[in-house]
Amino acid sequence: MKLIAQKEAEAFVKTGATEFRYNRDIRLTPGAKDVFSEAGVKVVFDAEVSASESTPAPCAAAAGTSDDQKLFNSPEAERIKKDICDIGRRIWAREYCDGNGGNISARLGPDRFIITPTGVSKGFMTPDMLSMVDIKGNQLAGSWKRSSEFTTHAAIYETTPEAASVCHAHPVHAGAFAIKELQPPARLIPELEVFVGQVAVAGYQTPGSPEIAASIRPLAPQHQSIIMGCHGVICWGKSVEDAYFKMEITDAYCRTIILAQSLPGAASIPCEKMDDLLKIKKSMGLPDNRYELKNAELCEVDPWSEMCGSRGCATPVTPCNPMNSPQSDAELEALVQKLTNEIVANLNK
Numbered sequence: 001m002k003l004i005a006q007k008e009a010e011a012f013v014k015t016g017a018t019e020f021r022y023n024r025d026i027r028l029t030p031g032a033k034d035v036f037s038e039a040g041v042k043v044v045f046d047a048e049v050s051a052s053e054s055t056p057a058p059c060a061a062a063a064g065t066s067d068d069q070k071l072f073n074s075p076e077a078e079r080i081k082k083d084i085c086d087i088g089r090r091i092w093a094r095e096y097c098d099g100n101g102g103n104i105s106a107r108l109g110p111d112r113f114i115i116t117p118t119g120v121s122k123g124f125m126t127p128d129m130l131s132m133v134d135i136k137g138n139q140l141a142g143s144w145k146r147s148s149e150f151t152t153h154a155a156i157y158e159t160t161p162e163a164a165s166v167c168h169a170h171p172v173h174a175g176a177f178a179i180k181e182l183q184p185p186a187r188l189i190p191e192l193e194v195f196v197g198q199v200a201v202a203g204y205q206t207p208g209s210p211e212i213a214a215s216i217r218p219l220a221p222q223h224q225s226i227i228m229g230c231h232g233v234i235c236w237g238k239s240v241e242d243a244y245f246k247m248e249i250t251d252a253y254c255r256t257i258i259l260a261q262s263l264p265g266a267a268s269i270p271c272e273k274m275d276d277l278l279k280i281k282k283s284m285g286l287p288d289n290r291y292e293l294k295n296a297e298l299c300e301v302d303p304w305s306e307m308c309g310s311r312g313c314a315t316p317v318t319p320c321n322p323m324n325s326p327q328s329d330a331e332l333e334a335l336v337q338k339l340t341n342e343i344v345a346n347l348n349k
Protein backbone atom coordinates (compact mmCIF):
# COMPACT_ATOMS: atom_id res chain seq x y z
CA MET A 1 0.00 0.00 0.00
CA LYS A 2 1.41 3.40 -1.01
CA LEU A 3 0.18 6.52 0.71
CA ILE A 4 0.14 9.80 -1.21
CA ALA A 5 0.25 12.67 1.26
CA GLN A 6 0.10 16.44 0.73
CA LYS A 7 3.84 16.75 -0.09
CA GLU A 8 3.74 14.04 -2.75
CA ALA A 9 0.60 15.59 -4.25
CA GLU A 10 2.34 18.99 -4.39
CA ALA A 11 5.34 17.37 -6.12
CA PHE A 12 2.94 15.78 -8.63
CA VAL A 13 1.19 19.12 -9.31
CA LYS A 14 4.60 20.70 -10.04
CA THR A 15 5.15 18.23 -12.90
CA GLY A 16 2.30 20.02 -14.74
CA ALA A 17 0.24 16.82 -15.17
CA THR A 18 -3.52 17.37 -15.18
CA GLU A 19 -4.63 13.84 -14.26
CA PHE A 20 -3.61 11.61 -11.34
CA ARG A 21 -4.34 7.92 -11.88
CA TYR A 22 -4.34 5.50 -8.98
CA ASN A 23 -5.21 1.88 -8.22
CA ARG A 24 -6.33 -0.05 -5.16
CA ASP A 25 -2.74 -0.21 -3.83
CA ILE A 26 -2.58 3.56 -3.55
CA ARG A 27 -4.33 5.65 -0.94
CA LEU A 28 -4.61 9.45 -0.87
CA THR A 29 -4.65 11.45 2.36
CA PRO A 30 -7.36 14.16 2.69
CA GLY A 31 -4.56 16.76 2.40
CA ALA A 32 -3.44 15.27 -0.93
CA LYS A 33 -7.04 15.30 -2.23
CA ASP A 34 -7.28 19.01 -1.30
CA VAL A 35 -4.04 19.79 -3.15
CA PHE A 36 -5.29 18.02 -6.29
CA SER A 37 -8.69 19.69 -6.20
CA GLU A 38 -7.19 23.17 -5.63
CA ALA A 39 -4.76 22.66 -8.54
CA GLY A 40 -7.55 21.33 -10.80
CA VAL A 41 -5.87 17.92 -11.16
CA LYS A 42 -8.40 15.20 -12.03
CA VAL A 43 -8.11 12.14 -9.76
CA VAL A 44 -9.01 8.97 -11.67
CA PHE A 45 -9.30 5.41 -10.37
CA ASP A 46 -7.73 2.96 -12.82
CA ALA A 47 -7.41 -0.67 -11.66
CA GLU A 48 -4.94 -1.39 -14.48
CA VAL A 49 -2.45 1.35 -13.79
CA SER A 50 0.82 0.30 -12.10
CA ALA A 51 2.05 2.04 -8.97
CA SER A 52 5.24 3.30 -10.67
CA GLU A 53 3.28 4.76 -13.60
CA SER A 54 0.72 6.53 -11.51
CA THR A 55 2.60 8.03 -8.59
CA PRO A 56 5.51 10.44 -8.47
CA ALA A 57 8.60 9.44 -6.53
CA PRO A 58 7.92 10.96 -3.10
CA CYS A 59 11.45 12.37 -2.97
CA ALA A 60 14.68 12.65 -4.94
CA ALA A 61 16.64 9.41 -5.36
CA ALA A 62 18.56 8.48 -2.21
CA ALA A 63 22.31 9.04 -2.40
CA GLY A 64 23.56 5.82 -0.75
CA THR A 65 25.82 3.06 -2.14
CA SER A 66 24.84 -0.54 -2.85
CA ASP A 67 26.16 -1.43 0.63
CA ASP A 68 23.73 1.11 2.06
CA GLN A 69 20.91 -0.48 0.10
CA LYS A 70 21.93 -3.90 1.45
CA LEU A 71 22.02 -2.60 5.03
CA PHE A 72 18.66 -0.87 4.54
CA ASN A 73 17.10 -4.18 3.48
CA SER A 74 18.89 -6.33 6.11
CA PRO A 75 16.86 -8.34 8.67
CA GLU A 76 18.06 -5.97 11.42
CA ALA A 77 16.81 -2.93 9.46
CA GLU A 78 13.49 -4.64 8.76
CA ARG A 79 13.07 -5.40 12.47
CA ILE A 80 13.73 -1.75 13.38
CA LYS A 81 11.33 -0.51 10.68
CA LYS A 82 8.61 -2.79 12.05
CA ASP A 83 9.29 -1.60 15.64
CA ILE A 84 9.08 2.04 14.53
CA CYS A 85 5.75 1.45 12.72
CA ASP A 86 4.39 -0.33 15.85
CA ILE A 87 5.40 2.57 18.10
CA GLY A 88 3.96 5.00 15.53
CA ARG A 89 0.60 3.29 15.96
CA ARG A 90 0.95 3.48 19.72
CA ILE A 91 1.81 7.19 19.83
CA TRP A 92 -1.14 7.90 17.54
CA ALA A 93 -3.52 5.72 19.60
CA ARG A 94 -2.46 7.51 22.79
CA GLU A 95 -3.03 10.88 21.08
CA TYR A 96 0.62 11.83 21.40
CA CYS A 97 0.78 13.02 17.79
CA ASP A 98 -1.53 15.25 15.83
CA GLY A 99 -1.81 15.48 12.05
CA ASN A 100 1.58 14.55 10.63
CA GLY A 101 3.38 15.46 13.87
CA GLY A 102 6.04 13.46 15.68
CA ASN A 103 8.96 11.40 14.44
CA ILE A 104 10.83 8.28 15.52
CA SER A 105 14.34 7.12 14.65
CA ALA A 106 16.78 4.34 15.61
CA ARG A 107 20.48 3.57 15.18
CA LEU A 108 21.16 0.91 12.58
CA GLY A 109 24.96 1.07 12.46
CA PRO A 110 27.86 3.48 12.85
CA ASP A 111 26.56 6.68 11.25
CA ARG A 112 23.44 4.97 9.89
CA PHE A 113 19.91 5.66 11.22
CA ILE A 114 16.37 4.67 10.26
CA ILE A 115 13.87 7.57 10.40
CA THR A 116 10.18 8.13 9.80
CA PRO A 117 8.92 10.12 6.76
CA THR A 118 7.68 13.70 6.72
CA GLY A 119 4.05 14.54 5.96
CA VAL A 120 2.58 11.20 7.09
CA SER A 121 0.47 10.33 10.15
CA LYS A 122 2.65 8.27 12.46
CA GLY A 123 -0.29 5.98 13.17
CA PHE A 124 -0.50 4.67 9.62
CA MET A 125 3.06 4.05 8.48
CA THR A 126 4.26 0.96 6.65
CA PRO A 127 7.94 -0.13 6.69
CA ASP A 128 8.47 0.97 3.06
CA MET A 129 7.88 4.61 4.11
CA LEU A 130 10.97 4.71 6.34
CA SER A 131 14.36 5.85 5.12
CA MET A 132 18.01 5.58 6.12
CA VAL A 133 20.18 8.64 6.78
CA ASP A 134 23.66 9.47 8.09
CA ILE A 135 24.25 11.76 11.09
CA LYS A 136 24.17 14.82 8.84
CA GLY A 137 20.68 13.80 7.69
CA ASN A 138 21.72 12.86 4.12
CA GLN A 139 19.17 10.37 2.85
CA LEU A 140 20.98 7.19 1.76
CA ALA A 141 18.10 4.77 1.18
CA GLY A 142 14.31 4.77 1.04
CA SER A 143 12.06 6.67 -1.34
CA TRP A 144 9.97 8.64 1.15
CA LYS A 145 11.42 11.98 2.24
CA ARG A 146 12.83 11.77 5.76
CA SER A 147 11.51 13.87 8.64
CA SER A 148 12.85 17.43 8.74
CA GLU A 149 13.39 16.99 12.49
CA PHE A 150 16.13 14.36 12.14
CA THR A 151 18.74 17.01 12.94
CA THR A 152 17.23 17.28 16.45
CA HIS A 153 17.52 13.49 16.83
CA ALA A 154 21.13 13.75 15.58
CA ALA A 155 21.93 16.13 18.47
CA ILE A 156 21.05 13.26 20.83
CA TYR A 157 22.90 10.53 18.89
CA GLU A 158 26.03 12.72 18.66
CA THR A 159 26.24 13.46 22.37
CA THR A 160 24.77 10.27 23.83
CA PRO A 161 26.26 6.96 22.62
CA GLU A 162 23.78 4.96 24.79
CA ALA A 163 20.86 6.40 22.82
CA ALA A 164 19.70 3.64 20.45
CA SER A 165 16.43 5.31 19.53
CA VAL A 166 14.77 8.74 19.70
CA CYS A 167 11.04 9.40 19.89
CA HIS A 168 9.54 12.86 19.44
CA ALA A 169 5.84 13.65 19.77
CA HIS A 170 3.34 16.24 20.97
CA PRO A 171 1.54 14.61 23.94
CA VAL A 172 -0.93 17.12 25.34
CA HIS A 173 -0.24 16.88 29.08
CA ALA A 174 3.51 17.31 28.77
CA GLY A 175 2.58 19.80 26.03
CA ALA A 176 0.78 21.89 28.65
CA PHE A 177 4.10 22.18 30.49
CA ALA A 178 5.81 22.90 27.14
CA ILE A 179 3.62 25.90 26.38
CA LYS A 180 4.51 27.31 29.80
CA GLU A 181 8.16 26.24 29.42
CA LEU A 182 7.68 24.80 32.89
CA GLN A 183 9.74 21.94 34.33
CA PRO A 184 7.59 19.25 35.99
CA PRO A 185 8.61 19.21 39.68
CA ALA A 186 10.49 16.14 40.94
CA ARG A 187 9.80 13.81 43.93
CA LEU A 188 6.17 12.97 43.19
CA ILE A 189 6.05 9.49 41.57
CA PRO A 190 8.77 6.78 41.74
CA GLU A 191 8.09 5.62 38.15
CA LEU A 192 9.39 8.91 36.78
CA GLU A 193 12.30 9.17 39.25
CA VAL A 194 13.63 5.71 38.39
CA PHE A 195 12.84 5.26 34.70
CA VAL A 196 13.08 8.82 33.42
CA GLY A 197 14.68 11.13 36.00
CA GLN A 198 14.44 14.89 35.90
CA VAL A 199 12.61 16.05 32.81
CA ALA A 200 14.64 18.87 31.25
CA VAL A 201 13.15 21.91 29.52
CA ALA A 202 14.71 23.54 26.45
CA GLY A 203 13.52 27.01 25.43
CA TYR A 204 11.51 27.40 22.23
CA GLN A 205 13.36 27.20 18.91
CA THR A 206 12.05 26.70 15.36
CA PRO A 207 11.37 22.98 14.70
CA GLY A 208 14.09 21.36 12.59
CA SER A 209 16.48 24.35 12.97
CA PRO A 210 20.17 24.17 14.03
CA GLU A 211 19.16 26.23 17.09
CA ILE A 212 16.79 23.56 18.37
CA ALA A 213 19.52 20.92 17.90
CA ALA A 214 21.95 23.15 19.82
CA SER A 215 19.47 23.52 22.68
CA ILE A 216 19.02 19.73 23.01
CA ARG A 217 22.73 18.79 22.70
CA PRO A 218 23.90 19.75 26.23
CA LEU A 219 20.78 18.27 27.90
CA ALA A 220 20.63 14.85 26.22
CA PRO A 221 23.43 12.96 28.04
CA GLN A 222 21.80 13.50 31.46
CA HIS A 223 18.12 13.67 30.50
CA GLN A 224 16.19 10.94 28.70
CA SER A 225 13.13 13.15 28.43
CA ILE A 226 13.27 16.77 27.32
CA ILE A 227 10.33 19.15 26.99
CA MET A 228 10.87 21.48 24.05
CA GLY A 229 9.35 24.88 24.87
CA CYS A 230 6.05 25.63 23.06
CA HIS A 231 6.50 22.47 20.97
CA GLY A 232 6.55 18.93 22.41
CA VAL A 233 8.71 16.25 24.00
CA ILE A 234 11.78 14.37 22.79
CA CYS A 235 12.94 11.19 24.54
CA TRP A 236 15.72 8.66 23.98
CA GLY A 237 16.08 5.06 25.05
CA LYS A 238 18.03 1.84 24.58
CA SER A 239 15.45 0.58 22.06
CA VAL A 240 12.54 2.01 20.08
CA GLU A 241 10.07 0.83 22.71
CA ASP A 242 12.25 2.13 25.56
CA ALA A 243 12.36 5.64 24.00
CA TYR A 244 8.57 5.48 23.70
CA PHE A 245 8.24 4.37 27.36
CA LYS A 246 10.05 7.56 28.45
CA MET A 247 7.45 9.56 26.51
CA GLU A 248 4.56 7.62 28.05
CA ILE A 249 5.90 7.99 31.61
CA THR A 250 6.58 11.72 31.10
CA ASP A 251 3.07 12.40 29.81
CA ALA A 252 1.38 10.30 32.53
CA TYR A 253 3.39 12.20 35.15
CA CYS A 254 2.42 15.60 33.73
CA ARG A 255 -1.21 14.50 33.51
CA THR A 256 -1.24 13.41 37.15
CA ILE A 257 0.24 16.73 38.27
CA ILE A 258 -2.35 18.69 36.30
CA LEU A 259 -5.18 16.63 37.84
CA ALA A 260 -3.71 16.87 41.34
CA GLN A 261 -3.55 20.65 41.18
CA SER A 262 -7.31 20.81 41.64
CA LEU A 263 -7.21 18.70 44.82
CA PRO A 264 -6.43 19.97 48.32
CA GLY A 265 -3.26 19.00 50.18
CA ALA A 266 0.28 18.32 49.07
CA ALA A 267 2.39 15.20 49.61
CA SER A 268 5.71 14.23 48.08
CA ILE A 269 8.31 11.44 48.29
CA PRO A 270 10.20 12.10 51.57
CA CYS A 271 13.74 13.36 51.18
CA GLU A 272 15.33 10.41 52.93
CA LYS A 273 13.60 7.97 50.56
CA MET A 274 14.99 9.59 47.41
CA ASP A 275 18.35 7.88 47.85
CA ASP A 276 16.66 4.46 47.61
CA LEU A 277 15.15 5.34 44.24
CA LEU A 278 18.42 6.69 42.87
CA LYS A 279 20.23 3.54 44.05
CA ILE A 280 17.71 1.38 42.15
CA LYS A 281 18.23 3.56 39.11
CA LYS A 282 22.02 3.43 39.30
CA SER A 283 21.93 -0.37 39.60
CA MET A 284 20.01 -0.44 36.31
CA GLY A 285 22.76 1.58 34.60
CA LEU A 286 20.47 4.52 33.82
CA PRO A 287 21.93 8.05 33.61
CA ASP A 288 20.91 10.74 36.12
CA ASN A 289 22.31 14.14 36.92
CA ARG A 290 21.50 13.74 40.64
CA TYR A 291 23.71 10.80 41.65
CA GLU A 292 26.31 13.09 43.24
CA LEU A 293 23.78 15.14 45.21
CA LYS A 294 23.16 14.76 48.95
CA ASN A 295 19.62 14.14 50.27
CA ALA A 296 19.27 17.75 51.39
CA GLU A 297 20.19 18.99 47.94
CA LEU A 298 17.62 16.67 46.35
CA CYS A 299 14.95 18.26 48.49
CA GLU A 300 15.89 21.93 48.40
CA VAL A 301 12.59 22.80 46.76
CA ASP A 302 9.16 21.53 47.73
CA PRO A 303 7.56 20.20 44.52
CA TRP A 304 4.16 21.76 45.15
CA SER A 305 5.30 25.21 46.22
CA GLU A 306 7.64 25.14 43.22
CA MET A 307 4.61 24.59 40.98
CA CYS A 308 1.97 26.62 42.72
CA GLY A 309 3.79 29.26 44.75
CA SER A 310 2.72 30.26 48.25
CA ARG A 311 -0.97 30.37 47.34
CA GLY A 312 -1.43 26.58 47.27
CA CYS A 313 -2.15 24.23 44.44
CA ALA A 314 -5.57 25.18 43.17
CA THR A 315 -4.23 28.39 41.61
CA PRO A 316 -2.83 28.48 38.07
CA VAL A 317 0.91 28.12 37.56
CA THR A 318 3.03 31.09 36.44
CA PRO A 319 1.96 32.18 32.98
CA CYS A 320 4.42 32.18 30.04
CA ASN A 321 4.52 35.92 29.61
CA PRO A 322 4.49 37.70 32.94
CA MET A 323 4.15 41.06 31.14
CA ASN A 324 0.54 40.28 30.30
CA SER A 325 -0.81 39.58 33.75
CA PRO A 326 -0.26 40.89 37.24
CA GLN A 327 2.09 38.72 39.28
CA SER A 328 1.49 39.71 42.88
CA ASP A 329 -1.41 40.75 45.10
CA ALA A 330 0.09 44.25 45.26
CA GLU A 331 0.14 44.54 41.47
CA LEU A 332 -3.39 43.20 41.24
CA GLU A 333 -4.55 45.68 43.87
CA ALA A 334 -2.87 48.56 42.03
CA LEU A 335 -4.62 47.50 38.82
CA VAL A 336 -8.03 47.32 40.54
CA GLN A 337 -7.41 50.74 42.13
CA LYS A 338 -6.48 52.26 38.76
CA LEU A 339 -9.64 50.89 37.11
CA THR A 340 -11.80 52.09 40.04
CA ASN A 341 -10.31 55.60 39.78
CA GLU A 342 -11.03 55.68 36.06
CA ILE A 343 -14.65 54.59 36.60
CA VAL A 344 -15.17 57.15 39.40
CA ALA A 345 -13.59 59.87 37.23
CA ASN A 346 -15.99 58.99 34.38
CA LEU A 347 -19.00 59.02 36.71
CA ASN A 348 -18.03 62.49 37.97
CA LYS A 349 -17.83 63.95 34.44
Ligand SMILES: [Zn+2]
Pocket residue numbers: 101102149168169170207231232
Ligand atom coordinates in the same frame (compact mmCIF):
# COMPACT_ATOMS: atom_id res chain seq x y z
ZN1 LIG B 1 7.46 18.33 16.59
